[in-house]
Amino acid sequence: MGPGVFNRVAAVNVIGTKTIALLVLIGYYTERPYFFDIALLYAMLNFIGTLVFARYLERGELWS
Amino acid sequence: MVIIDGIVTLFLAGGLFFTFVGSIGLLRFPDFYTRLHATGKCDTLGAGLIILGLILYHLVHYSESFLVAAKLSFLMLFIFIANPTATHAIMKAAYQTGLVPWKLGDERK
Numbered sequence: 001m002g003p004g005v006f007n008r009v010a011a012v013n014v015i016g017t018k019t020i021a022l023l024v025l026i027g028y029y030t031e032r033p034y035f036f037d038i039a040l041l042y043a044m045l046n047f048i049g050t051l052v053f054a055r056y057l058e059r060g061e062l063w064s
Numbered sequence: 065m066v067i068i069d070g071i072v073t074l075f076l077a078g079g080l081f082f083t084f085v086g087s088i089g090l091l092r093f094p095d096f097y098t099r100l101h102a103t104g105k106c107d108t109l110g111a112g113l114i115i116l117g118l119i120l121y122h123l124v125h126y127s128e129s130f131l132v133a134a135k136l137s138f139l140m141l142f143i144f145i146a147n148p149t150a151t152h153a154i155m156k157a158a159y160q161t162g163l164v165p166w167k168l169g170d171e172r173k
Contacts, residue, residue: 006096006158013150014090014103018083020143021111024136028118036135043142050150058157 009053016046068124075117083110095166096158104151108144115140 020039027035056062089102119136126132 004096004163006154006163007099009154010096010100010103011090013147013154014086014107017107017111017143017147020139021079021083021114024115024118024139028121033132036132036139040135040139040142043139043146047142047146047150051153054150054153054157057154058160 005057009050009057013046013050016042016049020046065124068120072117072121072124075113075120079110079113079117081110082106082113086110094170094172096163097155097165100151100155104148108147111143111147112140115143 020043023035023039023042027033027039052062083106086103086106089106090099093099093102115136119133119140122129122133122136
């Protein structure tokens with residue numbers, strides 16, 4: 001997906017969001033409700049990962 | 065029951081449509097900013113509509129367990145708050161780094 005690191009971060013974010021929807025749908029299809037916990041965790045990890053990556057790309061370092 | 069199932073089908077089809085349109089925008093737009101403009105809104109609304117349809121389905125068909133519906137509601141709320149924030153953060157990082165926006169007549173980047 002695209003040249004450059006920003007396009008790749010955007011693609012990771014989009015794939016993560018689609019994975020959440022897919023996890024919820026699979027949880028309903030196979031009637032296993034603990035898939036929703038995994039979807040929640042995945043949403044949080046996706047959000048935190050994108051935010052940390054944006055901060056790293058903006059400042060060049062993480063701890064300052 | 066049949067009416068509720070029809071509404072759930074409508075929500076799922078709407079979510080599928082918005083997700084599909086967002087993916088086409090991600091693949092076809094010429095620039096980083098325009099790509100994020102397409103996906104940041106379409107993906108949020110698509111995932112939100114899919115989860116909203118499943119909440120409705122759960123509340124009608126398995127009305128004895130509220131925990132799953134509460135989890136899905138929290139998931140939808142979190143997606144609606146977090147996804148635009150992440151889009152804004154990565155776009156601001158790109159703008160601060162000096163990625164120039166695309167103008168009409170430029171090459172695809």
